[in-house]
Amino acid sequence: MEGVILSASLEDYLEIIFHLQAESKVARVKDIAKRMRVKASSVTGALRSLAKNGLVNYTPYGLITLTPKGEALAKDVVRRHEALRDFFVNVLSISEKQADEAACRMEHAIPKPVLERLIQFAEFVELCPRGGSKWIAGFQHYCMQGNTLDDCEKCTSVVLEDIKKRKRGGKKGMQVLSLNNLRPGQKGKVVKIKSGSPVSRRIAEMGVTTGTLVEVEKIAPMGDPVDVKVKGYHLSLRKEEAKDIHVELI
Amino acid sequence: MEGVILSASLEDYLEIIFHLQAESKVARVKDIAKRMRVKASSVTGALRSLAKNGLVNYTPYGLITLTPKGEALAKDVVRRHEALRDFFVNVLSISEKQADEAACRMEHAIPKPVLERLIQFAEFVELCPRGGSKWIAGFQHYCMQGNTLDDCEKCTSVVLEDIKKRKRGGKKGMQVLSLNNLRPGQKGKVVKIKSGSPVSRRIAEMGVTTGTLVEVEKIAPMGDPVDVKVKGYHLSLRKEEAKDIHVELI
DNA sequence: TTATTTTGTTAGGCTGGGCTAACATTCTAA
């Protein structure tokens, strides 16, 4: 299914073409060159190479588009990029800019199993009662303080409070909503997927089950479709499908 | 001070030479070739390149040794490698083998600020009362369970217990030892550095202060010197120096 | 429609980093 192994450079080209295309500005040699910080002639060469691998449709002076195979590969690269960037930003508290740059460099080298674990870990940090944003705030503080963990005693009392709240609130304390009711940027933990619904199979295949973290990315004007991110994958769900997924707001 | 920017390939050569030298088997072209999975003639080329950069002492048919500059750079590469590997193993719970391989590929691409944060983060996970090995065990469980966090409720009770223990024990509950009393492999959190001691300045410069994690790596036959790892750096301390550092066992 | 500008391609060069084949040196064992 894979078959094609690309150099770091070609992966970059693919990724950039994907993004340019997504920005609907149609990928032009000139723009690719600018983003790659490379001369146009180098782009031509790369395009020929990508075409030879069946990843782009390319004829001299013609339109540049990704083949299905190329798009799949591009999405894979983007997933690696975003997973790294999100980890750097959300867990390591690195600035967007630095995180993005680092992800750019490292995305070509991360092996699949490590990638999957990293994604799981970032999810775990967000979902675990002992983790969460307060924990990350604790890490930031730890970084600032030049490594004194003394006042992490405070941090333990925060956990105590959280746990008490959790116990008091029980199940009803949490906000459970249908996925289509989240605003873009909001995240939730899947608590139920209406079985028999057509989505259930599709997303189950991706390993999305109860407990998984979902983030709403974007909602189209009429509330349909809903773009969500799950396990690093971007998914487009129809409103009806999103309704069948119940999540607990984070 | 840096000045030299090496390609990923040359960094690998440097690292391998460093390791071969450390294994005291003196770096030989043949062995370098084997580890790099490359032909001997390629090694000659690389050595010339490294020599040109003032990183190795090399003359045809002669001994291969690292210059001080080369050794410093090699240690830097090794630090990146180990930081990544340790993070993969200790935090992401990836197998040694896979972790090492991944580190090998990613070590060339990780920018300094990200590296430092990653090291800090791994340290934070070990030291934070909300983190620690039990938390990692929770993550492992989470991975196995295919992402159900439901029983993380259990996990909260673990925190509760830990916090109670911590409160009960107070300061006296923890084992505080001089660093020279740890066994290889043991880790501790610095609680005090006898001021005025000659080490204090040296290690303060590296950012080692109260709260920092130290791991004893190796102790020479007569207990002197003691090799420790701190913030990813390998340090060799004289026994007298190690005595002046008091740590709380983890 | 034509002239000019913009955009894209080709040709050919350079570097890094690998390879093989042939040659040189050093080591080792007779």
Place this chain on the structure above:
DNA sequence: TTAGAATGTTAGCCCAGCCTAACAAAATAA
């Protein structure tokens, strides 16, 4: 002490991926 064997080097080739310069096509303005 000397002949192999083992090890290391050189020469010359190849490929990826960048570059510049010159040229070709397309888009735009007159």
